[in-house]
Amino acid sequence: MWPTAELHVHIEGTLDADLIRELADRNGLPVPAGAGRGAPFRDLQDFLDVYYANLDVLRTRRDFQDLGARYLARAAAAGVRHAEIFVDPQSHTERGVPVEDVLLGLSAALADARAAHGMSGGLIVCFLRHLGPDAAMATLEAVLPHRSLLLAVGLDSSEVGFPPSLFRDVFERAAAEGLRRVAHAGEEGGPDYVWEALDILGAERIDHGNRALEDVELVAHLRETRTPLTVCPLSNLALRTAGPDLADHPLAVMLDEGLRASVHSDDPAYFGGYLDDNVRALVAAGTVTEDQVGVLAANAVASSFLPDAGKAALLAEIRAHAERVGAAVPALALDPAAV
Numbered sequence: 001m002w003p004t005a006e007l008h009v010h011i012e013g014t015l016d017a018d019l020i021r022e023l024a025d026r027n028g029l030p031v032p033a034g035a036g037r038g039a040p041f042r043d044l045q046d047f048l049d050v051y052y053a054n055l056d057v058l059r060t061r062r063d064f065q066d067l068g069a070r071y072l073a074r075a076a077a078a079g080v081r082h083a084e085i086f087v088d089p090q091s092h093t094e095r096g097v098p099v100e101d102v103l104l105g106l107s108a109a110l111a112d113a114r115a116a117h118g119m120s121g122g123l124i125v126c127f128l129r130h131l132g133p134d135a136a137m138a139t140l141e142a143v144l145p146h147r148s149l150l151l152a153v154g155l156d157s158s159e160v161g162f163p164p165s166l167f168r169d170v171f172e173r174a175a176a177e178g179l180r181r182v183a184h185a186g187e188e189g190g191p192d193y194v195w196e197a198l199d200i201l202g203a204e205r206i207d208h209g210n211r212a213l214e215d216v217e218l219v220a221h222l223r224e225t226r227t228p229l230t231v232c233p234l235s236n237l238a239l240r241t242a243g244p245d246l247a248d249h250p251l252a253v254m255l256d257e258g259l260r261a262s263v264h265s266d267d268p269a270y271f272g273g274y275l276d277d278n279v280r281a282l283v284a285a286g287t288v289t290e291d292q293v294g295v296l297a298a299n300a301v302a303s304s305f306l307p308d309a310g311k312a313a314l315l316a317e318i319r320a321h322a323e324r325v326g327a328a329v330p331a332l333a334l335d336p337a338a339v
């Protein structure tokens, strides 16, 4: 297993049918009708409707700690050495769950994973674009007392009709607080949404970014600025934003174009697989070669918000793994200065 970094996973999207049933039972709640529903979905919204309904079983700090712990144990088995985890606080505070229970429960799981698996990681608070910019700003204010637990802010949920520009002020305020910035863009929205995420929000990574390939100037810009794209192939098939054949997934073009793309799991309980499952499926479909799997791992580490020393240490692990299995050493692992 290549050592790697997970940069695009929604913790609520790791809530599988077993844990839904367990939490429903523990909290004295009915099992949501969508428990166990998986791919395919009609589109992003069809999926989100199920995702928001199912997460109603998450009520207590312990629920969030258990959710995080199960994901992190599974991620460790996939070779994940560093995990930057998305969380949607609004999907919980809207239901009356205190934000500190969400953040402290997940942070406890991250601390336990450091001890148990030697994994590092942190939380990225995402704003739900369908609730608009005022709710996003209120959410930022609500999480700032827990600033030390947070790496970054992000933007997710229904994309089309909610362009990044709506969230200019909240991203500006987050940056002023020293938070890093990422945004979902180009999943269903066009290249104009990716430009806005970069130019207006100051996003340092683009989550998905598939539709960036429709704009040659944008592709050149992403290459020159080494802007990371966190790509989720099984998610794209499940939500019909790519495919139906994984062999036609845009990741191959992204790598050919020299873009800093890496592979992640998005909502693995719904889309049929964790990070390693995504990678295995890509290799099986012939979308990437075995040697490119090492490039994807090195890109993920380089794209993370780890400090330089942490990146160098993980790139050294990747180099050692390549040498052990006789694979090509990814260029970034040979020359960490190029990160």
Ligand code: HPA
Residues within 6 Å of the ligand: 010, 013, 044, 051, 156, 157, 158, 184, 187, 235, 266, 267
């Ligand atoms: O795939 C996704 N896209 C946008 N928002 C999301 N929130 C959870 N998963 C997703």
Ligand SMILES: [Zn+2]
Residues within 6 Å of the ligand: 008, 010, 156, 184, 207, 266
């Ligand atoms: Zn996502």
